[in-house]
Amino acid sequence: MRSVGVEEELLLVDPDSGEPVAASDAALAAADRRAGQHGRDSAKDHRFEEELQKEQVEFATEPVTEMGRLQEEITRCRGEAARHADSAGARVVALATSPLAVEPSLSDGTRYRWLGEQFGVTAQEQLTCGCHVHVSVDSDEEGVAVLDRMRPWLAVLTAMSANSPFWQGQDTGYGSYRSRVWNRWPSAGPVEIFGSADRYHEQVTAMVETGVLRDEGMIYFDARLSASYPTVEIRVADVCLDASGPVLLAALARALVETSARAWQDGIPPDRIGAGLLRLASWRAGRSGLDGPLLHPETMRETPAADAVRALYRHVREALVDHGDDDLVREGIARLLEQGNGARTQRRLLEEEGSLSRVVSRCADLTTSG
Secondary structure, eight states: OOOEEEEEEEEEEOTTTOOBOOOHHHHHHHHHHHHHHTTOOGGGGSSEEEOSBTTEEEEEOOOBSOHHHHHHHHHHHHHHHHHHHHHTTOEEEOOSSOSSOOOOOBOSSHHHHHHHHHHTHHHHTOOOOEEEEEEEOSOHHHHHHHHHHHGGGHHHHHHHHOOBOEETTEEOSOSBHHHHHHTTSTTOBOOOOOOSHHHHHHHHHHHHHTSSSSSGGGOOBSEEEOSSSSEEEEEEEEOOSSTHHHHHHHHHHHHHHHHHHHHHHTTOOOOOOOHHHHHHHHHHHHHHTTSSEEEOTTTOSEEEHHHHHHHHHHHHHHHHHHHTOHHHHHHHHHHHHHHOOHHHHHHHHHHHHSOHHHHHHHHHHHHTOO
C-alpha cells in the first residue's frame, strides 16, 4: 500500500488580538529545546521548520499507510506546534490566510533575501498556509504518469479544502483566496501533459536555467515530483481548520494517485485538457469553494460543487475500497457537504462573533481540538 505524508503550514498569532506575530524563531527554538530534553539533536530530530514568513511555521508528519495513524500524527504535531508557539507567546491557527491585516516579515537567510529581492511584493505579501500531501510512487516514470492523469481532478481538492475567505481584514468573496495569492508565483499552477519522466526533468531544468527561479524547490506546480522523497506531492489545498480535513484529503489523494497509476498500467492515456482550461477550473474552485459552481473534471462545464465532489469520489472509489478508506471518505464527504469547509466556518463565526479577532481565537481552538 502506498504511504502518505502531510505537510501543514500554520499561522502564528497574538493570543489576544489574533493578529499574526513574527514568532517563528522563538517557536522553533522551543522545539529545539524540547528535542534536546528528549536526548535528540535539536532541529534534525523534530518535525518543524521555518517558512517564508516569520508569522508561520511548518510541520511534516511521518509517512504512514493507515489513515487512523495519520490522524494521530496530525493531531500530535498540531499539539506540539501549539506548545512551541505558547513558549514564544503566540498561538497556532490553521487558517490559510490571516483574516486580520498584516505586514509579514520575511524569514532570515540567503534564500529568503533572494526571494524578496527577485519577486518584490509577491514575496513580501506571501503569507499563506497550505497543506501538501505526499504519496509514494515506485519510480519517476510512474510519478509523471500519475501527474499527467490527475490534472483535471486537483481543483476539486482546492474547493473541498477552501479555508481563506478573508484577506487584510476584508471578505474577498473567495473560498480559497490563498490559491489566488499563491498563483502569483511564475512557476505555480496547472501544467501541460509531460508524457515521460525525461520530459518532466527537461522542463524543470529549463525553467531553473532561465534564472527566474532559484532552484528546483521553486517548481510550484499544482502537483510535482518531490525533490526529496520518492513521492508525488499534491500542493493545491488550503491548510484545513479541523484535523480531520487533511486526513480526508490524504485518503482522496492516495486513491487519486493509485487510480492514475492503474490507468497508466492499463494503457489508458491522460485526458487532453489544456492548462488554460485547468487554470479556469482552479480559479473557479478558489472563488466558489463549496458554496458555488465548480467546473466538472470530466466536461469542464459548470456543475454544482457537490456533483464535482461526488464525481471525484466515483472516479477513485475502487482504490478507496482496496485501501480500506471507503467508509472514511464517504462519511467525510457527507459531513463536509453538510457542514461546509473552513471558509464557510469562518464566515459563520464572523456572524456569530461580530469580530475577526474572535474568529481567529475560535479557529485556534478548533485547530488543536483533535
